Amino acid sequence: MKLEEETLGKEIVFEGRLIRVEVEDVRLPDHSHSKREIVRHPGAVAVIAHDENGRLVLVRQYRKALGKVIYEIPAGKKETGEESLVTAQRELEEETGYTASEWKEITSFYTSPGFADECIELYEAKGLTLSQGLQTDEDEFLEVVHVTLEEANELQKEKKIHDAKTAYALLYLANR
């Protein structure tokens, strides 16, 4: 069964600092026409980081879209042309102050394939050394916390951990 949709034209309806929004005119498999609303995002990396005591390093951050503070694994968006591992190392250091001696690529996933092209690449980092103070972006305010897996699962029950990448990370760790 042919499922592909052909793009006949597109309009950029919003160009922001983080995202670009496009409306594409498409030809559907039955040759009828429709429109697709697509959020273009540079992609992101996220890091499961284990500290020297075997605890998980999380960042506590206010998310305006959600209207609440949540605990997440460190993550950040890719700069243009940046290799994913470099992004992972940069974001871990900027958000938590840690560098890591051991890096492992876990998986990648698109967060919202129905309307966005954001892909998150997930890494695991061990051998953490505190290298410096935080160097967050000027509009980024966060707090670093260290939790056991049990404490993280408790935070998830309370919906203080409540995003896909961190939920995936906890299941990944539980599964080993």
Next chain:
Amino acid sequence: MKLEEETLGKEIVFEGRLIRVEVEDVRLPDHSHSKREIVRHPGAVAVIAHDENGRLVLVRQYRKALGKVIYEIPAGKKETGEESLVTAQRELEEETGYTASEWKEITSFYTSPGFADECIELYEAKGLTLSQGLQTDEDEFLEVVHVTLEEANELQKEKKIHDAKTAYALLYLANR
């Protein structure tokens, strides 16, 4: 540490059929000002559905944002005011033709807290009965496939399963 950001004003920069995009002026914790780009989405449900042979029911679908066909667990967006379980039952039936006798709520997660408020509520369904032909939306083309967990893991290795909710579902099933 105070992390909350106060909204000082907002502009709706795009109002589509599926998403609405807002730019909010915010006051940051240090009292400086910034802007947040936020995609408003009605929220969605997704269903881990087990057929009578213990296989997983997936839908094969072209995702314009990704430019490729992927296999996902059945999912769909909530209608205004619709209870999540009702959405789950409706979407499973519309996308796969199945009704289920046993429903269990698994978890929920925000897919992209950095720029979107989409929350996915994940259900598990058993006791499947084929009730009817598919009743997909007029611009929705998909193919129903039944796979074992091993086949699903293989599809994931090939990046034919490549989205967060389905990746989470596979880890969830592997973890039992």
